[in-house]
Amino acid sequence: MAHGDITHIDIPVTDKERATGFYSGLFGWQIAEPPGFEGYPMWRAPNEISGGGLAPRDDGFDQPRSYVEVDSIDDTLAKVSGLGGTVIREKSEISPTSWWAAVQDPDGNRIGLYEGTTDAG
Structure with a gap:
């Protein structure tokens, strides 16, 4: 993926x-915990491009968060x-x-940043 995707x-x-039952039943997402990511179910949409995870909800993470690919998290932060x-x-x-890292824009929207390659199996 390229910077900004x-x-x-x-x-x-x-x-x-x-x-897992809800999203796989509703959208047909394939959901599994790949080796190295136990406890973090990851989903893949039928297009085999879109994907993400089902992460533990907490006080600072109560809405879906999109992650944007960046060339350098350090430079972006x-x-x-x-x-x-x-x-x-x-x-x-x-x-x-x-x-990964996360930022908040001036309007309060929270966006994740991602840099690198991850072999999720």
Whole structure:
């Protein structure tokens, strides 16, 4: 994927099994926990392009969050405050070759950032 592409969408859930049944039954999504991502069911849409995860809901994560591919999370985070936004999650490792972070735009919208490659099996 290229810089600026939507790469992943996390949906906050309180009951992973219930959410898995709901989304797979409603949309036909294939949902599984790939090796290395146990406890984090990941979904794939029938187009085999769109996908994301069913992540634990908490006080700071109560609405779906889209993740945008960036060339460098460090460079992108450095621009956020100057453009009127806020960093709400600093760069965190997913795997040795991939990282994520989250920002909030001036209107309060929360967007995830993704950099790297992840082999999800």
